[in-house]
Amino acid sequence: MHSHPPNHEHIDDQMIKMEVNLDNIPGEWLGYVMDLLFEAGANDVFYTPIYMKKNRPAILLQLLCSLENVPKMKEILFKETTTLGVRYYPLTVHRLERVFTQADTEWGPITVKEGILNGQVVQRSPEYEECKSIAQHHDVPLKKVYEQVWKALDNKK
């Protein structure tokens, strides 16, 4: 299950970033590990290319999770990767208020996630999965779907 931060604007100071350096694991395993971490409630997981000693191209795995998910994340990292140690530190996250609206396209409505800062809409992000699904079912380029969403949105905001 995913941990769900609240939708109103807030400061969350219960977040943790975990990091692992990986120089002895095949890349094909890491796509799988990413899925497991998300399923276990990671808020985000991402990979950065790094160079380690002895001319080793390697990967820095970083994830963000809430304090209560730390044990689950550690267990996955220790069981599914090849690391002998996991490091982590706390950080603060400032999240915008999230509101969901709709944009009407010739292929039907698409959800748009709005980010609100002090009552002002500063972000508008069409839901990728909905746009992708329309692009596939109507056989149109994904970017055309996004273009229609932008067209449909009210610029006065």
Added chain:
Amino acid sequence: MHSHPPNHEHIDDQMIKMEVNLDNIPGEWLGYVMDLLFEAGANDVFYTPIYMKKNRPAILLQLLCSLENVPKMKEILFKETTTLGVRYYPLTVHRLERVFTQADTEWGPITVKEGILNGQVVQRSPEYEECKSIAQHHDVPLKKVYEQVWKALDNKK
């Protein structure tokens, strides 16, 4: 001067890609080298992070240029970087027809570059420098400027 490919759709098989591996040059020089290469007519210049022997983080410089610009590119690379060798090979480029239209925003018109494939508009790209200039002079977020351009464009295309 820049080499200017024609605006109609065409296949250009007189292009060259040049490459240099750089492990003994400070990064701050490379921003300068990029400018010189563009001024001398490179069609594109870009850097890729690579790892070389002896644990050296390094940079792969790649550039695209027309055959007649090869000597100028070589001279800049040899004089301004630290390499003792430059490698290159020919490639083919398929370019779309380019047409310039306008989108009207509340801050004035903005040029939009269209890419045309077999007579069909497949690309529409607002000119970055114009959007940036409007964002700066009217103190609005750059993304709001792009949003208005998308709003103004005719989706029927």
Added chain:
Amino acid sequence: MHSHPPNHEHIDDQMIKMEVNLDNIPGEWLGYVMDLLFEAGANDVFYTPIYMKKNRPAILLQLLCSLENVPKMKEILFKETTTLGVRYYPLTVHRLERVFTQADTEWGPITVKEGILNGQVVQRSPEYEECKSIAQHHDVPLKKVYEQVWKALDNKK
């Protein structure tokens, strides 16, 4: 459909590498483009981080395809990405003979792809999707599945 190179060891000099530099496309579209290119028959598609002019972090899209798939690849790149040009050049590929064997694990048999050079087995690669499926259904770490495959394989080869 995927283009299928033959399973015997051979030299293929009908391969093409295509490249596109992308500095004005959101990353979330690129995962979708990769899927489309594979579905249309690309032999491989991969992204490299590059730095372009004006401090733009960007992506170099590279793909490998057979000569007859070039038009399909171009069409996807022009319609689904934001590029105005696609570059490409021919290359040669030396492919090993491929043979499929099985390894028996406590969770059932797993296909292992062998690569053969001059009649000698030089590569043995367990099928990722089968290992992943077993890991999920039996709730065991993926690396444990691979360990059992290695255990089951005949080292005399």
Added chain:
Amino acid sequence: MHSHPPNHEHIDDQMIKMEVNLDNIPGEWLGYVMDLLFEAGANDVFYTPIYMKKNRPAILLQLLCSLENVPKMKEILFKETTTLGVRYYPLTVHRLERVFTQADTEWGPITVKEGILNGQVVQRSPEYEECKSIAQHHDVPLKKVYEQVWKALDNKK
């Protein structure tokens, strides 16, 4: 305006590192965002290529700023990028004493920034903008300008 740390050697424990993961913003906007962040007082801004879920090549934006600049940085990040959340954490910076000297070249004097650790000069860095300006106006390779600066410096230090 830039925040100016003092020139004497000191430990600054009022610094903040902010981070944002960006997978739905075009690279060309990010060069502009970097400029805005520096103008607003960021001590440093840099991009790291990362890979996010769903095969998305993405960018990790990191910046360093003083505690009092956090609100300004957040506002720019929320208004100019596409993020719905900004994360940050405190760190400590140990800065060297900075002293400015001059090196005389055939094209005139160039400022050299010295870094002093416990009264000993451990860093000497010619001012890039001055070297670049001389290289341009006298049409000499940038590296020749640096070479003359090194030549002019007193090695006894």
Added chain:
Amino acid sequence: MHSHPPNHEHIDDQMIKMEVNLDNIPGEWLGYVMDLLFEAGANDVFYTPIYMKKNRPAILLQLLCSLENVPKMKEILFKETTTLGVRYYPLTVHRLERVFTQADTEWGPITVKEGILNGQVVQRSPEYEECKSIAQHHDVPLKKVYEQVWKALDNKK
């Protein structure tokens, strides 16, 4: 000398991560700096490619060390790199219990490092230097050596 964390499973909250951004140092120096940092007791040192202002490809040097090694790390970073500032922050490391076993191959025994979580073996890592040495002296591919180690290990664990 290396700092040696204990072999039993433990949480270490006395670790420090140090970071330096480097845009004016040749890559060939950085391989040397890495060696010096390890010799002085760094627990890990790694490089990440970053992009800094003015189109500079650059390197983020990160290292992990114990609190008591901070002064030694700073001295090396200030004397051997070109930075005027070093930043750092504390983090926590959860380390597995480490146990060393042996795997018998046709070329002799090879040490395998096991990582133990709550009494369960979750990691098994053949010692790279021993595998490499066997590969070199017996002129066999390194991967064949690893394959035999996996073959020799007891899967029941």
Added chain:
Amino acid sequence: MHSHPPNHEHIDDQMIKMEVNLDNIPGEWLGYVMDLLFEAGANDVFYTPIYMKKNRPAILLQLLCSLENVPKMKEILFKETTTLGVRYYPLTVHRLERVFTQADTEWGPITVKEGILNGQVVQRSPEYEECKSIAQHHDVPLKKVYEQVWKALDNKK
């Protein structure tokens, strides 16, 4: 043995670039593979981080070699890495004339490799291994050694 290009300025059109995408090999093996390729006569070997399908962080291995070394390179790549195919294409290399001079430092002479373009010295590169050896034996920062080399060189060139 290394292949030795001649020291006079020349155009070499007998060079080959080989490429392999690697998503199922541990990074620690790749440092070893690099050494083997250099020992077998590769002119250069370098790694680039790439992202492949299924969220796999991976590595692009690239090497440059002369035509006659292609079979040796292929054999190492097939036996030591996990690839089932190696791709390659020809390229041209323009190499500068190489001349070796000496710079006198307080710790003794250091070889400097000069690169000559049309009879003009455009590159001067102190031999890294000699500078490193002096830095180690005299316990001075590597950059101080380079500074003295620059000091000793004749800027009139």
